[in-house]
Amino acid sequence: MPSSLAQEIARERRPARGEAVSPDWYVNAWSEAESLGTERVSAFVLILRTRGCYWADLKGCSMCGYAKDTLGRSATPEELSRQLERALRKYRGEPYVKVYTSGSYLDEREVDADSRGRIAAAFSGRARRFLVETLPEFVTEERVRSLRESFAGELEVAQGLESTQPEILDRFVNKVSTPAEYLAAADRLRSWGAHPKGYLLLKPPYLTEGEAIDDTVTSVERASPHFETLSVNPVHIQNGTVVERLFRSGRYRPPWLWSVREVLQRGAAVRGSSRLVSFPTAGGLTRGPHNCGECDRRLLRWIEEGSLDQRFDAALEPDCACRETWSRQRELEPLGGEA
Numbered sequence: 001m002p003s004s005l006a007q008e009i010a011r012e013r014r015p016a017r018g019e020a021v022s023p024d025w026y027v028n029a030w031s032e033a034e035s036l037g038t039e040r041v042s043a044f045v046l047i048l049r050t051r052g053c054y055w056a057d058l059k060g061c062s063m064c065g066y067a068k069d070t071l072g073r074s075a076t077p078e079e080l081s082r083q084l085e086r087a088l089r090k091y092r093g094e095p096y097v098k099v100y101t102s103g104s105y106l107d108e109r110e111v112d113a114d115s116r117g118r119i120a121a122a123f124s125g126r127a128r129r130f131l132v133e134t135l136p137e138f139v140t141e142e143r144v145r146s147l148r149e150s151f152a153g154e155l156e157v158a159q160g161l162e163s164t165q166p167e168i169l170d171r172f173v174n175k176v177s178t179p180a181e182y183l184a185a186a187d188r189l190r191s192w193g194a195h196p197k198g199y200l201l202l203k204p205p206y207l208t209e210g211e212a213i214d215d216t217v218t219s220v221e222r223a224s225p226h227f228e229t230l231s232v233n234p235v236h237i238q239n240g241t242v243v244e245r246l247f248r249s250g251r252y253r254p255p256w257l258w259s260v261r262e263v264l265q266r267g268a269a270v271r272g273s274s275r276l277v278s279f280p281t282a283g284g285l286t287r288g289p290h291n292c293g294e295c296d297r298r299l300l301r302w303i304e305e306g307s308l309d310q311r312f313d314a315a316l317e318p319d320c321a322c323r324e325t326w327s328r329q330r331e332l333e334p335l336g337g338e339a
Helices: 003-013 054-058 077-088 113-123 141-150 166-173 179-191 209-223 242-248 257-268 296-309 322-335
Strands: 028-036 039-047 096-100 129-133 154-162 195-202 229-234 275-277
Touching: 028 296, 077 113, 096 113, 113 141, 141 154, 141 179, 154 166, 154 179, 154 209, 179 195, 179 209, 195 209, 195 257, 209 229, 209 257, 209 322, 229 257, 257 275, 257 296, 257 322, 275 296
Parallel strands: 039 096, 096 129, 129 154, 154 195, 195 229, 229 275
Antiparallel strands: 028 039
């Protein structure tokens, strides 16, 4: 992608100048279904408002528009404290807590060291597992050790690996790090007593549906020795992204839910001891992974249940006439069909 276009899109990602954004309020917080081992639990999800990912300012990933939910500058410790205070009013003792920053929790430009520990400590003794997300370059022993000391429970650190194929990660996802750097960071996390989790992107731009499925299954197999959990994230259309431009011009369709189903079934055979999950964002919507509209809700339920129980039973999956359409499209795409 030309650097001028990348910079133009990077500017579009940021909040509009003059937009009223309160630094004292977090972006969002909610509770969702999760599992700890074989136990189904509720997870509390919190998105803090910080400066966001530094890479989004420079070039950014082709599918990521989370910079829209940022301050565009570093949050002060006092602002982060007020966000945390408000978020704790919604916390109901969920045993699994996930804290995101639209970037890297371990980047001190987003969350300073004192705030990082204070936020983790607020859930210590109440939650059993505390999850944060980061880019691999911020995975240092000092930062991980400090977090583990702040939280009396299991620490899980997630990374947006997306793909283990260097060309796809570089050219199509536009990541700043290489697959090897993500895998090495996961190994470091495990050696320091943390639980590494990897996100895999299903259907980056410029891949056909079939290529995208094969890429994600390959990535499951290659990444499984390094990550305890692998989460398949099918692309959904976010504002101010390369993917959105392609979508608006008719050159991109979000992945079919049938593709998610195939990745989970094939991936389950090669995942080793890793947990394999998928909780599609915007599932069933035009801008998210979807089928024909008739079977979406039933298949999404199958995907969620399989992810929670780790059983992707083909005998239990719903069927629909659109499955044949999906299959035919995959056959025709290499001849120049819809991307």
